[in-house]
Amino acid sequence: MNPATSLRARSEVEAGRLPPLLARADQLAGTLLLGDHGRRRAGVGDDFWQYRPAQPGDSRRMIDHRRSARGDQQFVREREWQIAQSVMLWVDQGASMRFASNDRLEPKIDRARLLALATAVLLVRGGERVGLTGTALPPRRGRQQVLRLAESFVKNADDDYQPPEHRAMIPRARAVFISDFLGHMDEVRLALTKAADRGVRGVLLQILDPSEEEFPFRGRTIFESVGGTLRHETLKANDLRDRYLDRLAGRKQELQELCHLTGWQLGLHHTGDSAQSALLWLWRALDGGTR
Numbered sequence: 001m002n003p004a005t006s007l008r009a010r011s012e013v014e015a016g017r018l019p020p021l022l023a024r025a026d027q028l029a030g031t032l033l034l035g036d037h038g039r040r041r042a043g044v045g046d047d048f049w050q051y052r053p054a055q056p057g058d059s060r061r062m063i064d065h066r067r068s069a070r071g072d073q074q075f076v077r078e079r080e081w082q083i084a085q086s087v088m089l090w091v092d093q094g095a096s097m098r099f100a101s102n103d104r105l106e107p108k109i110d111r112a113r114l115l116a117l118a119t120a121v122l123l124v125r126g127g128e129r130v131g132l133t134g135t136a137l138p139p140r141r142g143r144q145q146v147l148r149l150a151e152s153f154v155k156n157a158d159d160d161y162q163p164p165e166h167r168a169m170i171p172r173a174r175a176v177f178i179s180d181f182l183g184h185m186d187e188v189r190l191a192l193t194k195a196a197d198r199g200v201r202g203v204l205l206q207i208l209d210p211s212e213e214e215f216p217f218r219g220r221t222i223f224e225s226v227g228g229t230l231r232h233e234t235l236k237a238n239d240l241r242d243r244y245l246d247r248l249a250g251r252k253q254e255l256q257e258l259c260h261l262t263g264w265q266l267g268l269h270h271t272g273d274s275a276q277s278a279l280l281w282l283w284r285a286l287d288g289g290t291r
Contacts, residue, residue, distance in 0.1 A: 018154060021117060022147070024118075026118075029279070031276050053073055054075060085127070086139040086173040086174070087120075087123050087139065087286070088173055089133070089149070090132065090134075090177045090178070092164075092179030092181075093156050094161045097109035097162075097180060100271070108180055108209060109156075113153040115178060115279055116153060120149050128141070133169065160226065163183065164179070164192075166194045169198045175200050176286070177203070177204050179205075179206065180208055189258055192264060196261075196263060196264075201262075202286075203286060204259060204265070207270075207271065210270050219236070220234070221233070252268070
């Protein structure tokens with residue numbers, strides 16, 4: 001298969017995931033009865049915050065013509081409440097997230113995409129701006145933005161572990177990072193530190209398969225990463241259990257300490273549990289962070 005044909009085939013597979021993902025996200029979001037008020041705080045934040053370059057999707061009435069007249073670029077005058085209501089999402093799409101220990105469980109990435117998109121649906125219904133970390137998809141409002149997010153979420157990365165994206169963090173915005181957080185901690189630490197420096201607060205949601213918590217392996221076992229870059233064979237897998245569980249506990253402790261230092265919140269979700277419980281936790285964590 002030549003590269004063009006392969007790319008087209010992959011694109012068709014990814015496009016085919018969109019309708020089911022959108023339908024599931026809408027259905028999941030509909031299970032939370034939150035009212036129509038969203039997370040807005042009336043009367044707070046009418047002060048000027050900053051000028052920013054105009055982006056596609058900004059209405060003409062948002063343009064500050066006096067500031068724009070100083071040069072060739074158009075600028076938008078943002079107020080504090082607009083910044084506070086921007087929420088940036090990052091979903092780890094690395095190969096490790098495609099793991100599922102059995103056919104009865106969905107892969108971690110499917111659960112991560114569902115939760116991120118359902119969160120976006122709820123935020124958009126509340127009138128908030130939602131986008132991706134980085135520069136690919138700045139926060140915007142509207143149903144069309146949910147579709148753009150879904151299109152971004154169905155793309156897989158080739159690396160076993162994908163580092164968090166920390167570019168273009170909007171000052172004083174909110175953020176949601178969803179991953180198994182089993183990769184290099186340096187990248188996570190860098191992302192949260194940069195976010196904290198810009199006044200960004202948010203939520204880390206760690207998603208794990210139940211087998212990653214229990215380590216139920218015995219005897220001869222071959223461990224291989226989903227991306228195929230790591231492989232380890234052992235005749236006594238049970239001898240590795242205690243060391244593995246210690247390292248997993250250590251990783252959770254690192255994440256907890258990092259969140260404490262940067263003002264973020266840490267949640268843990270297993271793919272064997274209901275998605276509704278995780279979405280409710282995410283919503284409450286985000287809502288609590290705005291008070």
